[in-house]
Amino acid sequence: MELIAKARAAGEAIDADVLVQAIPYCRHLGVIARLEGELLTLELPFAAHLVGNPMLQALHGGVIGSLLEMAAMAQVIYEVRTPRLPKPVDISIDYLRSGRATTSFARARIAKQGRRVVNVHAEMWQEDESKPIAALRGHMLLDSVRS
Numbered sequence: 001m002e003l004i005a006k007a008r009a010a011g012e013a014i015d016a017d018v019l020v021q022a023i024p025y026c027r028h029l030g031v032i033a034r035l036e037g038e039l040l041t042l043e044l045p046f047a048a049h050l051v052g053n054p055m056l057q058a059l060h061g062g063v064i065g066s067l068l069e070m071a072a073m074a075q076v077i078y079e080v081r082t083p084r085l086p087k088p089v090d091i092s093i094d095y096l097r098s099g100r101a102t103t104s105f106a107r108a109r110i111a112k113q114g115r116r117v118v119n120v121h122a123e124m125w126q127e128d129e130s131k132p133i134a135a136l137r138g139h140m141l142l143d144s145v146r147s
Helices: 002-010 016-021 024-029 061-080
Strands: 032-036 039-044 051-053 087-095 104-113 117-125 134-141
Touching: 016 024, 016 032, 016 061, 024 061, 039 061, 051 061, 061 087, 061 104, 061 117, 061 134
Parallel strands: none
Antiparallel strands: 032 039, 039 104, 087 134, 104 117, 117 134
């Protein structure tokens, strides 16, 4: 990711929305990123192509899982300032509620960081942050730079 390397070399902060828009799938979903303190929040405006069950107008489970994984990876990239994309080692997603036809949000935090592996947790919600619709727990491998 040249964007990360350039920002790191210049000693500048990474623009969260530019980072997310550099990922084609994020652009396809319509994801918007904003920085709140040291945490990135991803916003997913509802669109008809995100529906998995037209009878219920419920978000597709793959869209929910993808948003959570993107939130986790973006937070790791932003916080760790890794020059390369972290590689998912294992990810577990708990689907807690049906995702309705409305704007969704996701945020992640690093639970523990080692030299090579990061443990990350993410949650996705809609109107009420205290009522998540899904949660992610995972480990990501940091690819260290070799000189």
